[in-house]
Amino acid sequence: MSLVAVLLVSCSALGDAPTRATESPVATAQPTALPTAKPQRIPQGLVASGTFHSTDGTTTGAVDVVVNGHVAELELRDLVSTHERLGVRAPLRDSEGDPCVDSHAFAFTDIVAGTPTDPLIMPLSLGRGDPTFISEIALTTMTQADGSSHCINLVVARAPLVWTFGPLRPYLDTLVDDGIRGGASGEVVFDATGRPVTYTVAPNDLLPEVAGRFGITVDDVFYLNPARGPSPQDPMLYVGEVLNLNFRER
Structure with a gap:
């Protein structure tokens, strides 16, 4: 099986490029405890x-x-x-x-x-x-x-x-917003039950701090945003970027 597969991503829209969230040091709140649950394994x-x-x-x-x-x-x-x-x-x-x-x-x-x-x-x-x-x-x-x-x-x-199976990280269905902190001061949108469903990146935001604000790992953020561009695992955040927090909408 020597077939080749490539990942296509859209070109940047015309106009100004997104602004990167600043990487300068910021005051950081106490980190939220990260989940102890582990992702389930995909069936064979x-x-x-x-x-x-x-x-x-x-x-x-x-x-x-x-x-x-x-x-x-x-x-x-x-x-x-x-x-x-x-x-x-x-x-x-x-x-x-x-x-x-x-x-x-x-x-x-x-x-x-x-x-x-x-x-x-x-x-x-x-x-x-x-x-x-x-x-x-x-x-x-x-x-x-x-x-x-x-x-x-x-x-x-x-x-x-x-x-034949559901999402392999069901613990992501119970996220809680711990509130604004250094490196994670963006806007959160909640659903009717009060669960956070999206996060809009603000200036000076850092990916580990954004993940910690919701008690998840950076890898969980990548999991929730598999179509994120320019690369799903880009560690940089961009001001105005909207991150999905709803595992049903990944």
Whole structure:
């Protein structure tokens, strides 16, 4: 299985680049006790399945996601398409209403419809060992470079995934905001039950302090924000960046 997969991220929007939160020393409150619970291990074997639906009837088939050791293998079944060559994408953000998958997606190697293919490989390091944030697999085709479409990778079929297990860090469903502290003075949004669901980075914020404000680890922040750009594990925070704190919305 020598197939190649790459992670696509969107280019920076035109205009001023985000401002980095200052790294200068700041007064720090007493750290919150970090969780003693450990992430659950992902099950081995078949963990998700989906059926491809095509609005124009060009493509049918199904897909299984099978965990084998430290990788997830994508197995396409009964694939039939009028398109000879198809791209295979796992959008990292909700893209159900988007006709394109041009950014924020894990890109598998292209396939030739009707030709048997080895399983397509995705490392479990994507999503910190928990790929349940991926809601679908999309099959795409390259559009013409004549200006007739704003897409590069046009979706021809989607397969919503049904996972056999829930998020592997359930302890993140009980976060509590300990309040403003040095290095974590940003704005918090709460849901109707009072649980924090988002955090907006303020000047002088530091990632360990932001994590400590909610009693979690930096790795938990990465887990909750698998589609964070420019890199999910970027230790730098950017003023105005919105961090997700709701493990159901990762």
